[in-house]
Amino acid sequence: AALARARAAAAHRGRRALGGGGRSGERVGLPRRSCTTLTPVAMHPPLDKPHPYCHEVIELFKACHADNPVGKWVGACNSAKRALDDCLKAQKKILARENQAKAQRQRERMAQAREISQSS
Structure with missing residues (x-):
């Protein structure tokens, strides 16, 4: 649905x-x-940047493009592209969660610092 x-x-x-x-x-x-x-519409982010969670999938995608110089234009690498898209999406979610946790810790630390400065 x-x-x-x-x-x-x-x-x-x-x-x-x-x-x-x-x-x-x-x-x-x-x-x-x-x-x-x-x-x-961007295809994917630059793959020369470090993508720690997707390194293997990126290598498979690059290998597919190297092995299929013409076929990559007609769908020979579509499954590798979908795997890359899925991996990059999952990586984005993981990094967002990590950033949210880091921001939460920072907010708590700032709140504690404010309490200490107000009490003294």
Whole structure:
């Protein structure tokens, strides 16, 4: 059910991006003249940066691209790309949790320091 809602929302966004509002009878076509600049979609972050949780998956992805110089353009590396996307998404969640925990510790430390300065 959630997947169906996500697909429907993506389809609706697609119609709006093409100039249609999604209502029946409206013409769906190219973007209006004022909306000609489209936002580029990034494939993935630079892979030369350190990605500690995804090193092996990155190596597999790079190897696939090296082994399939033409096939990479027609889907030969799609499974490696999906694995890379999944790994990078999981890494982002892990790093976000670590940053939240670090920020929480910092807030607690600052609160203790404030209490000490107010009591003296």
